[in-house]
Amino acid sequence: DGGITQSPKYLFRKEGQNVTLSCEQNLNHDAMYWYRQDPGQGLRLIYYSQIVNDFQKGDIAEGYSVSREKKESFPLTVTSAQKNPTAFYLCASSIAHLTGPNQPQHFGDGTRLSIL
């Protein structure tokens, strides 16, 4: 069954700790995205990647880092520099923009990150 898998579902971070959120897709999509959602708010873009070994900062990249070593995987690291990391994190993927601008993004089920 094709889809996007995010893990873990819940994650707790201690002060000064880096944590990594996993995102894997088997949809053969070129583009992948990370969004942050705060309670009662819309989604804000953290990072995106159009192709393997390339990624771009979104609107709120400070305190986060990503890698894209494989087409299927786009992990997000929340570093200790991110002072307010408590939020719901959603990973998405889509067909490459230039070949399918009308294609929707497909989302994972999200990871809820909290501070201990």
Add this chain to the structure above:
Amino acid sequence: AQKITQTQPGMFVQEKEAVTLDCTYDTSDPSYGLFWYKQPSSGEMIFLIYQGSYDQQNATEGRYSLNFQKARKSANLVISASQLGDSAMYFCAMREVNQAGTALIFGKGTTLSVSS
């Protein structure tokens, strides 16, 4: 300035009634796409419907239709015959085709409550 505006924080409707969720957008790009997503309390984002800026007809998908008024820059979602399972948060989003980044820009969402 916000690119996507959803002015209704919450909407209430009875089962079997129709409901319209408002969305206005702001772009100078002549080519763009508009999307609606549903987010139940469990958190996943479910794609509902898409409208392209050059589409001549309003998009429809089952009980969902999009009232697209290009001159007014509005893309309202109409849900006919509401069901209890429609209770969720609804997000309007836009993709500007000519922009290098291909991520979606989201509004802040409207919470829909359907009662029996």
